[in-house]
Amino acid sequence: MTEIVIDHIVKRFGAFTAVDDIAMRFADGEVACLLGPSGCGKTTLMRIIAGLEAPTSGRILFGGRDVTDLPPRKRNVGMVFQYPVMYPTLSVAENIALPLRYDRAVSSVERDRRVDEVLDVLDIRGLAGAFIEELDAGNRQKVAVGRAVARQSEIVLFDEPTTNVEVKAKLALIRAFKAVTQRLRQTIVYVTHDQTEAMTLADRIALMKSGKIMQYDRPQQLYNQPTTEFGGWFLGNPGMNFVPASAEQGRITSVILAEPLAAPAGLPQGAGLTIGIRPELVRMTGAAGPQTVEALLVDQAIGIAGRYLTKARIGDVLVKVNTEGIPPAGVGQKVHLSVPREDLMIFADGSRVGI
Ligand code: ATP
Numbered sequence: 280m281t282e283i284v285i286d287h288i289v290k291r292f293g294a295f296t297a298v299d300d301i302a303m304r305f306a307d308g309e310v311a312c313l314l315g316p317s318g319c320g321k322t323t324l325m326r327i328i329a330g331l332e333a334p335t336s337g338r339i340l341f342g343g344r345d346v347t348d349l350p351p352r353k354r355n356v357g358m359v360f361q362y363p364v365m366y367p368t369l370s371v372a373e374n375i376a377l378p379l380r381y382d383r384a385v386s387s388v389e390r391d392r393r394v395d396e397v398l399d400v401l402d403i404r405g406l407a408g409a410f411i412e413e414l415d416a417g418n419r420q421k422v423a424v425g426r427a428v429a430r431q432s433e434i435v436l437f438d439e440p441t442t443n444v445e446v447k448a449k450l451a452l453i454r455a456f457k458a459v460t461q462r463l464r465q466t467i468v469y470v471t472h473d474q475t476e477a478m479t480l481a482d483r484i485a486l487m488k489s490g491k492i493m494q495y496d497r498p499q500q501l502y503n504q505p506t507t508e509f510g511g512w513f514l515g516n517p518g519m520n521f522v523p524a525s526a527e528q529g530r531i532t533s534v535i536l537a538e539p540l541a542a543p544a545g546l547p548q549g550a551g552l553t554i555g556i557r558p559e560l561v562r563m564t565g566a567a568g569p570q571t572v573e574a575l576l577v578d579q580a581i582g583i584a585g586r587y588l589t590k591a592r593i594g595d596v597l598v599k600v601n602t603e604g605i606p607p608a609g610v611g612q613k614v615h616l617s618v619p620r621e622d623l624m625i626f627a628d629g630s631r632v633g634i
Contacts, residue, residue, distance in 0.1 A: 417448025543633025
């Protein structure tokens, strides 16, 4: 197993900085997802790890070995892309076995064993003799995954491998992918813009924005404890609410709060703070209660799997609310909102402070 060290990598294309001084480590045998919006630099960083792109500055180390100047084929990494290259005249099993045929260190017995193993783990044994052109996109990607992992290279890189796979096959692919990674414990870097995929697959998620890593954390930690407004907004469906707040004389006030909060020590005074609260943690009732504030329901509730997504307005502040049952009122009617103190987050200049 191999740790990957990204040592202050910068990548510029002309005047544009695609990767902006990233320094981090991908731990041995973990699945790390690079997650972020389109254009944030995920693919560029992955291509630099693969050796397909040279960094403007910085070093890449695999297991302590500096590989920055090595070409891709000398880095011994497996790769799976959006559009895998397949050999249509070969069977599934032969496609998986192909890279192993060129590896003198792998005997034919060992080759057959590895092909058998990935066919089983990926649940495609029944397709072993099928030709690639007979497969749908999901199964093709399973073969691509199988081929990449059967080499047993210590590092495997994935660039949005499920993009062209339809929704149902996607789930099967993700399940197979999870089984493979748990079994083989290779160090995996997986690029995606899909938060559900990242939350499902990753041991750790590196959340990227504008060429920088905003947070590198376990999925639940990233969701529950975002260190930036960007993290709160990007994760979640919909993302976190941000309500203006201000601090004065040790107290935080905001239209979302029935009573002021005690401000944590060192909090900047004055306006310009933001209270973050996830839509599913806002409580909505028909009647007023302790700690509730009055609001106007302004959006038709949309039901998804027993939960209802709607919006309420307090003055000119819109609050997204995700309730467990049908909201207690209709559009244009009064509701009451409350936010548990323990679920609130305070941000100043986009970064989390206190609480
Ligand atoms: P996507 O999910 O859309 O692929 P990404 O996060 O993977 O997004 P990158 O493909 O890494 O983003 O691109 C980051 C930025 O660098 C983009 O603005 C892109 O236009 C730019 N870029 C990437 N490759 C080049 C290149 N060869 N020349 C110039 N600009 C480039």
